[in-house]
Amino acid sequence: MKIKKAVVLFSGGLDSTTALCWAMDQGYDCAAVSFDYGQRHRKENLCARRIAAALGVKLYEIKLDFPWLGVSSLVDDKKGLPELRLSKIGRGGEIPSTYVPGRNLVFASIGVSLADSIGAAAVVMGPNVIDYSGYPDCRPEFYRALEKAVVAGTRQGASGKKIKLLTPLIRLSKKEIIELAVRLAAPLRHSWSCYAGGAAPCGRCDSCKLRAKGFKDAGMKDPARGFTF
Amino acid sequence: MKIKKAVVLFSGGLDSTTALCWAMDQGYDCAAVSFDYGQRHRKENLCARRIAAALGVKLYEIKLDFPWLGVSSLVDDKKGLPELRLSKIGRGGEIPSTYVPGRNLVFASIGVSLADSIGAAAVVMGPNVIDYSGYPDCRPEFYRALEKAVVAGTRQGASGKKIKLLTPLIRLSKKEIIELAVRLAAPLRHSWSCYAGGAAPCGRCDSCKLRAKGFKDAGMKDPARGFTF
Numbered sequence: 001m002k003i004k005k006a007v008v009l010f011s012g013g014l015d016s017t018t019a020l021c022w023a024m025d026q027g028y029d030c031a032a033v034s035f036d037y038g039q040r041h042r043k044e045n046l047c048a049r050r051i052a053a054a055l056g057v058k059l060y061e062i063k064l065d066f067p068w069l070g071v072s073s074l075v076d077d078k079k080g081l082p083e084l085r086l087s088k089i090g091r092g093g094e095i096p097s098t099y100v101p102g103r104n105l106v107f108a109s110i111g112v113s114l115a116d117s118i119g120a121a122a123v124v125m126g127p128n129v130i131d132y133s134g135y136p137d138c139r140p141e142f143y144r145a146l147e148k149a150v151v152a153g154t155r156q157g158a159s160g161k162k163i164k165l166l167t168p169l170i171r172l173s174k175k176e177i178i179e180l181a182v183r184l185a186a187p188l189r190h191s192w193s194c195y196a197g198g199a200a201p202c203g204r205c206d207s208c209k210l211r212a213k214g215f216k217d218a219g220m221k222d223p224a225r226g227f228t229f
Numbered sequence: 230m231k232i233k234k235a236v237v238l239f240s241g242g243l244d245s246t247t248a249l250c251w252a253m254d255q256g257y258d259c260a261a262v263s264f265d266y267g268q269r270h271r272k273e274n275l276c277a278r279r280i281a282a283a284l285g286v287k288l289y290e291i292k293l294d295f296p297w298l299g300v301s302s303l304v305d306d307k308k309g310l311p312e313l314r315l316s317k318i319g320r321g322g323e324i325p326s327t328y329v330p331g332r333n334l335v336f337a338s339i340g341v342s343l344a345d346s347i348g349a350a351a352v353v354m355g356p357n358v359i360d361y362s363g364y365p366d367c368r369p370e371f372y373r374a375l376e377k378a379v380v381a382g383t384r385q386g387a388s389g390k391k392i393k394l395l396t397p398l399i400r401l402s403k404k405e406i407i408e409l410a411v412r413l414a415a416p417l418r419h420s421w422s423c424y425a426g427g428a429a430p431c432g433r434c435d436s437c438k439l440r441a442k443g444f445k446d447a448g449m450k451d452p453a454r455g456f457t458f
Binding site: 064068102105106109112115116118136137145152157158 | 324
């Protein structure tokens with residue numbers, strides 16, 4: 001049997017590290033893609049490099065320089081980061097200031113470009129809607145619609161070979177993602193989730209809080225705790 | 230009445246120059262985006278700059294460095310360019326070697342990212358299916374599907390303000406595009422269509438042939454003939 005290839009969008013965070021290990025566990029021959037889009041810090045990119053090397057996965061590091069992304073507090077470090085109220089998790093509502101316009105659409109499209117170049121059968125991503133439904137580009141209906149566009153607009157799609165968009169974590173809670181990561185022996189000790197760029201995770205931003213809650217709910221210690229560069 | 234903004238994907242070629250002038254004529258306040266993705270030459274980018282300046286339109290020049298695009302003969306100049314048989318125009322069939330995997334998906338996504346940042350109501354593009362239906366990412370069904378994904382996956386879409394994907398030329402023949410350009414007083418004399426990168430257009434590549442046929446069918450002289458840098 002021919003081994004199927006997959007492109008994995010890979011930020012070096014908890015979710016995409018789990019998604020990458022999931023794709024490898026499914027038997028895909030994986031190529032990973034990380035993005036430097038001017039986010040507050042490059043730590044997640046360094047983590048992505050370290051984890052890809054540890055897993056023996058080829059990593060494409062793509063730099064995107066879009067001058068308009070400064071509207072996001074995840075890019076413009078003069079904007080304050082929002083502080084999540086955990087009681088609001090999963091309730092949707094307002095889009096947080098960390099939303100980067102069109103980010104997952106652009107990332108997925110670039111993944112599809114690579115997939116259509118190398119003949120990969122899938123693009124695997126780690127978006128998640130349960131724990132954090134504020135981002136419109138983390139919703140399942142977005143990925144379902146995009147998959148149809150990908151069928152219509154690619155060489156593979158036009159010749160009857162669908163490129164699937166796989167989002168294995170989309171309906172899992174952070175606790176369930178961590179449990180999956182542990183089952184897959186994902187190297188979470190190297191993963192970076194914090195939005196800020198300190199020597200160690202800040203513990204206060206949305207991403208740190210969600211991660212901490214996930215480990216607490218799973219009854220585990222975060223192996224990346226005390227992680228420094 | 231508030232003037233609506235549009236983002237126009239703008240290569241500096243005949244089609245996107247016409248699309249830009251169409252959007253301005255529709256009353257949109259336009260921002261243009263051009264891409265340097267490693268194509269054989271930068272002439273179309275220089276033309277884009279010249280035309281945007283002539284029209285007084287802000288131009289974002291975006292550089293994309295995707296190492297996998299060398300699979301396309303439009304990027305790898307060691308690959309030969311195909312020679313189009315005009316008798317095959319409009320018949321679809323094989324995807325030419327100039328296909329750049331996922332290109333229009335990536336371009337449209339980046340346009341959507343800008344549109345969602347600046348609150349633009351539309352992304353305008355110049356793909357065309359009639360004269361040249363070999364590219365899967367020039368088909369109307371691709372844009373219809375992508376528009377649904379954009380509604381689901383953007384801040385504006387999530388708040389009930391749809392970002393439209395407008396492809397005003399998609400069903401026009403090259404002759405009709407040229408006639409529209411003339412009606413709109415589009416500065417075609419500055420536009421570049423040739424795939425090769427010579428001092429003047431080669432006259433032999435697919436793009437040159439389609440352009441020449443368009444002007445011939447419209448009974449006009451190409452104002453960019455003899456165009457040199």
